[in-house]
Amino acid sequence: xxxxxxxPGTIQLRRSVGVATATATSAGLAFAAIDYLGVVSIMxxxxxxxxxxxxxxxxxxxxxxxxxxxxxxxLYPTAAGIRLYLGRALGNRTALTxxxxxxxxxxxxxxxxxxxxxxxxxxxxxxxxxxAYVWIVVLLVVATVANLRGVVLAGWVQTVVTxxxxxxxxxxxxxxxxxxxxxxxxxxxLFGNGGxxxxxxxxxxxxxxxxxxxxxxxxxxxxxxxxxTRALFLAPVAIWIVSTLFLLALSHLxxxxxxxxxxxxxxxxxxxxxxxxxxxxxxxxxxLTALNTFNGGFLVSSRFIYAAAREGNLPxxxxxxNLQAVPWMAVVTLAGVSAVLAAVIFATKQWLLLVAVGATLxxxxxxxxxxxxxxxxxKETRERPFxxxxxxPLAVVGAILFTVFALATGFADPxxxxxxxxAPIGVIAVLALISVLYVRLYVPRLHAQAAARAAASAxxxxxPPRPSTPPSDDTGDPTVSPMEP
Amino acid sequence: xxTYDEIDEALVDYTESCNTNERLRKMQRDWSxxxxxxxxxxxxxxxxxxxxxxxxxxxKGHVGVPDIVVTTDSETFCDMFWGDLNPVAKYLRGEIKVKxxxxxVMRLDAISYVIWPDA
Numbered sequence: 001x002x003x004x005x006x007x008p009g010t011i012q013l014r015r016s017v018g019v020a021t022a023t024a025t026s027a028g029l030a031f032a033a034i035d036y037l038g039v040v041s042i043m044x045x046x047x048x049x050x051x052x053x054x055x056x057x058x059x060x061x062x063x064x065x066x067x068x069x070x071x072x073x074x075l076y077p078t079a080a081g082i083r084l085y086l087g088r089a090l091g092n093r094t095a096l097t098x099x100x101x102x103x104x105x106x107x108x109x110x111x112x113x114x115x116x117x118x119x120x121x122x123x124x125x126x127x128x129x130x131x132a133y134v135w136i137v138v139l140l141v142v143a144t145v146a147n148l149r150g151v152v153l154a155g156w157v158q159t160v161v162t163x164x165x166x167x168x169x170x171x172x173x174x175x176x177x178x179x180x181x182x183x184x185x186x187x188x189x190l191f192g193n194g195g196x197x198x199x200x201x202x203x204x205x206x207x208x209x210x211x212x213x214x215x216x217x218x219x220x221x222x223x224x225x226x227x228x229t230r231a232l233f234l235a236p237v238a239i240w241i242v243s244t245l246f247l248l249a250l251s252h253l254x255x256x257x258x259x260x261x262x263x264x265x266x267x268x269x270x271x272x273x274x275x276x277x278x279x280x281x282x283x284x285x286x287x288l289t290a291l292n293t294f295n296g297g298f299l300v301s302s303r304f305i306y307a308a309a310r311e312g313n314l315p316x317x318x319x320x321x322n323l324q325a326v327p328w329m330a331v332v333t334l335a336g337v338s339a340v341l342a343a344v345i346f347a348t349k350q351w352l353l354l355v356a357v358g359a360t361l362x363x364x365x366x367x368x369x370x371x372x373x374x375x376x377x378x379k380e381t382r383e384r385p386f387x388x389x390x391x392x393p394l395a396v397v398g399a400i401l402f403t404v405f406a407l408a409t410g411f412a413d414p415x416x417x418x419x420x421x422x423a424p425i426g427v428i429a430v431l432a433l434i435s436v437l438y439v440r441l442y443v444p445r446l447h448a449q450a451a452a453r454a455a456a457s458a459x460x461x462x463x464p465p466r467p468s469t470p471p472s473d474d475t476g477d478p479t480v481s482p483m484e485p
Numbered sequence: 486x487x488t489y490d491e492i493d494e495a496l497v498d499y500t501e502s503c504n505t506n507e508r509l510r511k512m513q514r515d516w517s518x519x520x521x522x523x524x525x526x527x528x529x530x531x532x533x534x535x536x537x538x539x540x541x542x543x544x545k546g547h548v549g550v551p552d553i554v555v556t557t558d559s560e561t562f563c564d565m566f567w568g569d570l571n572p573v574a575k576y577l578r579g580e581i582k583v584k585x586x587x588x589x590v591m592r593l594d595a596i597s598y599v600i601w602p603d604a
Contacts, residue, residue, distance in 0.1 A: 012550065013550075013551055013552060013553075013554070013584060013585060014519070014550045014551065014552050015552065015586070076579060078576075078579065078582065078583070079587050079590065080576065080577045080579070083577055084577070084578070084579050150515075152588060217587065218586075218587070220583055220584050220585055220586070220587070220590065221584075221585065221586050221587070299587070299588075303587055303591055306591065307573055307576075307577060307591075310571065310573035310574075310594065310598065311571075311573050311574050311577055312574075319598065321512065321595055321598070321599070323508075323511055323512050324512070325512050325513065325516075325591070325592055325595050453603070454603070457603055459603055461567070461569045462498070462567045462568050462569055463495065463563060463564060463567035463569050464494075466491075
């Protein structure tokens with residue numbers, strides 16, 4: 001895949017991200033171990049092999065999301081993009097509240113992956129159930145120490161890891177699909193369990209692509225703005241192919257009754273398709289997914305926490321850096337919260353609830369992004385590097401559809417698909433309430449404390465005053481910065 | 486609008502503050518980068534060479550291939566290099582634009598934070 005050269009006048013960076021790396025980043029952020037459970041959640045609502053239709057429709061909708069994020073990223077090509085466009089569209093407080101809630105998905109995914117990988121290792125090594133939590137803690141400690149020491153996966157390692165995970169899942173799935181003895185049932189009956197179940201299956205399919213849009217945080221490294229746009233469209237295609245094959249393989253070879261109570265469907269598929277070799281292969285792949293999740297998840301969240309603390313929206317301690325220039329308190333807090341969450345999942349066995357919470361949050365973010373696009377079409381009339389064709393009507397459609405999907409998963413009970421549950425929406429409501437209260441009540445206190453500190457220290461400006469010059473008619477007082485109020 | 490001489494004066498002070506800060510030197514010991522700066526209002530440009538955490542030069546114009554490109558107005562550059570403003574707030578408002586890896590963007594801010602934690 002050749003990257004186009006930058007245009008004339010564009011300053012080229014020594015190291016910049018091209019389409020292949022950006023696509024791998026996007027797909028790697030989206031395709032975590034929890035996605036294997038996401039496929040099982042789709043199968044819970046779509047009978048037999050019909051889940052492939054849900055994934056196809058989900059991929060189509062994600063193309064709309066890719067178009068929306070491409071336009072927003074073009075307007076604000078920065079790591080802080082989501083804060084900027086949500087802030088410009090919905091106001092700063094709302095943007096901060098949404099971003100805090102959104103970042104909890106990262107913690108949920110880190111915790112879920114730690115749990116799933118720990119459970120998978122314990123299963124393959126035939127260890128007692130309790131040892132799974134020991135593996136979870138070991139994984140989180142290794143990830144935390146690596147982060148604190150400033151170890152960051154090189155871009156090419158991340159690319160190799162992502163493509164290895166995707167290719168291996170495809171190979172095992174194809175072997176399983178052509179395995180003698182299985183059968184595809186009801187491949188076209190997506191709404192066989194009822195109309196609402198079909199909608200829930202599509203909503204869970206959206207979750208398979210969750211976090212693919214985080215590649216926009218690498219916009220500042222991209223060779224050209226089009227690199228991110230292309231990655232946003234290519235990564236969903238890769239995930240669609242892999243997830244569809246994995247679902248077809250599972251429905252072909254592994255009974256759903258076995259899958260439904262398992263935290264490691266990929267191991268069951270590996271074993272069914274290729275025996276012990278397949279099981280160990282899928283375990284290795286599961287562990288590889290952790291490299292991307294822990295590397296990307298810790299990095300994205302801890303840097304977000306650092307920036308929020310530097311901005312004065314989190315306590316100053318979160319901006320403290322160690323000698324490797326890593327915000328250590330942010331990393332340690334993330335690891336601690338993830339360990340507690342993983343323990344809760346371990347004790348309650350509610351891993352499918354996490355999938356439902358993640359799916360709801362992601363669909364909610366897509367709905368908000370659609371609304372932001374609508375508002376910014378009116379507020380920001382400047383030219384964009386990418387403009388979504390029929391953007392306004394499509395954004396209206398997106399806002400409605402993704403709200404429906406958020407509600408469909410928000411009230412889902414993947415353990416018992418015949419019933420509705422308040423658990424996913426309840427978890428999100430609590431998270432959102434904490435965010436709202438924090439932003440409304442605590443952030444103003446932090447700002448007041450910062451102002452009091454500044455007044456107490458009363459540090460004079462270091463910049464020497466300019467020698468007085470006669471005021472000019474067109475610029476006014478030359479000592480006043482045009483940027484500062 | 487700040488003149489290039491004003492920015493240069495700020496850069497001299499910034500360089501001294503960075504190079505004499507032991508903690509910062511230790512923190513940035515594995516950080517060698519070429520930074521390009523662009524003043525969006527005056528079209529002035531300058532370069533900063535960092536070798537193992539030490540600022541070795543801040544020549545006028547763009548020298549070499551950059552790892553990071555920072556663009557903002559001349560006044561902001563001046564205030565930033567004098568340690569009179571917190572660059573993160575401006576970055577998050579989109580008033581400072583940076584091209585480069587997230588890690589480098591954070592390192593860049595970390596310099597200001599270590600030298601002037603109260604800014």
